[in-house]
Amino acid sequence: MYEVMITLFAIVVVGYVAGRLGYFENGFDRHLSRLVINITCPALILSSSMSGELPDRRYILPLLGISILTYVVLTAAAWVLSRILTRKVADRGVVAFALVFGNVGFMGYPVVASIFGHQAVFYAAVLNVVNTFAVFTIGTMMITGGEGSDAERFSKKVLYSTPMLSAYLSMLIVALGIDNIPDYVSQPLTMIGNITVPAALLIIGSSMSHLPLRALMGNLTVYGTTLFRLALLPVGVHFLCLALGFDPFVTSINTVVIAMPVATYGTILCLKYNRDTTLIAEVTFITTLLSMLTIPLLVLLLR
Numbered sequence: 001m002y003e004v005m006i007t008l009f010a011i012v013v014v015g016y017v018a019g020r021l022g023y024f025e026n027g028f029d030r031h032l033s034r035l036v037i038n039i040t041c042p043a044l045i046l047s048s049s050m051s052g053e054l055p056d057r058r059y060i061l062p063l064l065g066i067s068i069l070t071y072v073v074l075t076a077a078a079w080v081l082s083r084i085l086t087r088k089v090a091d092r093g094v095v096a097f098a099l100v101f102g103n104v105g106f107m108g109y110p111v112v113a114s115i116f117g118h119q120a121v122f123y124a125a126v127l128n129v130v131n132t133f134a135v136f137t138i139g140t141m142m143i144t145g146g147e148g149s150d151a152e153r154f155s156k157k158v159l160y161s162t163p164m165l166s167a168y169l170s171m172l173i174v175a176l177g178i179d180n181i182p183d184y185v186s187q188p189l190t191m192i193g194n195i196t197v198p199a200a201l202l203i204i205g206s207s208m209s210h211l212p213l214r215a216l217m218g219n220l221t222v223y224g225t226t227l228f229r230l231a232l233l234p235v236g237v238h239f240l241c242l243a244l245g246f247d248p249f250v251t252s253i254n255t256v257v258i259a260m261p262v263a264t265y266g267t268i269l270c271l272k273y274n275r276d277t278t279l280i281a282e283v284t285f286i287t288t289l290l291s292m293l294t295i296p297l298l299v300l301l302l303r
Contacts (some may be wrong), residue, residue: 003280004110011198012288015205024206031266032227036199042166044193045132048109048125049170050186060174063123063252067130069244072260074100075138077233085224091279093142094266098225098283099233101139102260104131107291112256115299120253126174126259132167135265143269161218174256182247204288207267218286221279223303226287232296234259252302259298 017026024032078096085095104109104127112124173181218226238255242248266280 004114005107005295008107008110008197008201009288009292011201011204012208012285016209017205017207018202019209026210029203029206030271032199033203033271036196036203037265037268038162039274040192040196040199042162043189044196045128045163045166045170046173046192047190048121048128048185049173050161050181050189057177059123059247059250060126060192062132062247063126063254063295064264066241066246066250066254067127069241070254071100071130071134071138073240074233075134075238075257077228078142083229085228086221091221093144094270094275094279094283095221097139097142097269098280098287099228100142100261101131101135101266102229102258103263104128104257104260105287107260108257111260111295112253115256116253123250123255125170127254129167129171129174131257132163135263136161136163136167139263139265140269140273143266143275144273165278187300200268203271204264204267204281204284207271207277208285212225212280213282218282222283222286226290229262229287230259230285230291231298234298238302255302256295259291259295261291 002105015024019029075096081099082092082096086092105126108124108128109121112120116123234255237258238251241251241254246254262280262284264284267284268278269275270277270280
């Protein structure tokens, strides 16, 4: 598991170096972010539900249920905590996004596989259906609709965007138990989807390259957000779900998934909607770095 975390963080470092060397000039990172959102990410979402023989279907509905509950709780907590963690109204949306959305698709899958086995990737994919829906609806509203600003408001077109359409189709495949998708359909989607992880991490690194080194060290807002993102919120949700009677296996997978560092989509959405990437890049960097310590510690708690 440590190897997985170090590998992913190394790609961020490569993106940082590439950005410093000028490989992401002339808006290349913005074009790449649009490619990730509109093409490679939808392919990743679809391919995650085309895994051949389906694992135990008894977990599908509990996973969807616990995921919906989780994002309701996290969104409510983020609304309160973002007002405590920062006094800057313009930063509250970014802080809220960071508190709610972890790097499920990019880091969640390999980490879950290393802890629970390869078959558990499917369960993480089921959880990711709700996460994807929330990122491109609630998450977009957080990034673009900050209080007291003239930022763009949520557009209903987001509900019909390429990532959302792929999420709907993926959910349908899971619900109907379709497990015989032809290879000539699933394999190209898998190959295209595999671009998402390195591309998104390179974008994060590139965004960091525009920051002064001092900014990468973070501040009180960044470290407060990190504490809740990596530790307090996942542990709190874990014991809440156990108290509500959710299956321990389902609860454990859900806890690991939401304990990921800040979702790379935060940076990508800021780029797409021309928002300042400074804060989101800082908190993404710090949470990605510290998650190499917090995730193994969290696994010890689950055991």
